[in-house]
Amino acid sequence: MADRDYLGEFEHIVVLALLRLGDRAYGVTVRQEIEVRIGREVSIGAVYATLDRLEAKGYVKSQFGDPTPERGGRSKRFFRVSAKGVAAVNRTHRALQSMTEGLRLFERYS
């Protein structure tokens, strides 16, 4: 059943941000990428709550880096999308595409 799951709206955005950032994906960069790309101010707590949920589902993996002085001696937690996560993004995209196919959204509502 879990393999048939679709990503929620914010989960989808976070996974896409991780895919865009690649090796540089950690809390700050993910938050800023979302803010810059979609113009929505998000809290670091919302990002972590979503990343924890995605990690519990097996869509995301994380590892801690070394502590650095510019972070007050605290370490970064880097995230990357797992193969299962990529499959979930593709599944969600296909579902959205098939649901919007033939709707001519831009013509009708612009």
Added chain:
Amino acid sequence: MRQACFVRPPRIAAWLVELVAPRRDAESILGDLFEEFSDLASKSGLASARRWYWRQSVKTIAHLVGAGFRVAPWIIAAAVVMGFLLLRFGSGLPEKLVVALLRTQRPYSNTRVDAYVLFLAWGILIGRLIESMIIGCIVAVAAKDREIVATTTLGLVFGALTGLGLMLLAGQWLENAYLIPFLVNQFCSSIMIVIGGVIVRESRSAMARRTSRA
């Protein structure tokens, strides 16, 4: 950037985030907030960075509390119900202990009834607060990684019931004046429950830090 390294974010906000965040996330969340705060302080000034830090902290706490309920609803619910039952059925314990203590220790002379009443009243008051704090500790231990979420929920439930009591008394203060100290004590008990949660959380964090250093 070098200058920004000496700027400290608001301590209370950072402490509150650390209390609410799951222990695994706390370090990276605080590190991320610190990094962005330092960057913002060097670009836009300290006041603006502090405002940003507080705004982010409040939003982060709200999200983490919500996530706590979603991730472990049954553990939190069970811990809160257990705490409520302990408060309900253990409510007479401080009185019994204080009376027993006064009988054995006798810190007053037999002729001074007012001294006895004073010791009794203050003893019960302090006993109830200590009892609430211990129950807060028990609830926090049972709630595992969600100590503050569970104890704050219990404190709010307890506080809401006290508020209901105050509303029922509205307009009849003179007839029920004797209940006012009791209700004030109940409010203080709600705070003591949360303090119990904070004690457990801080102890666990200190232990985790010691283990990671070793």
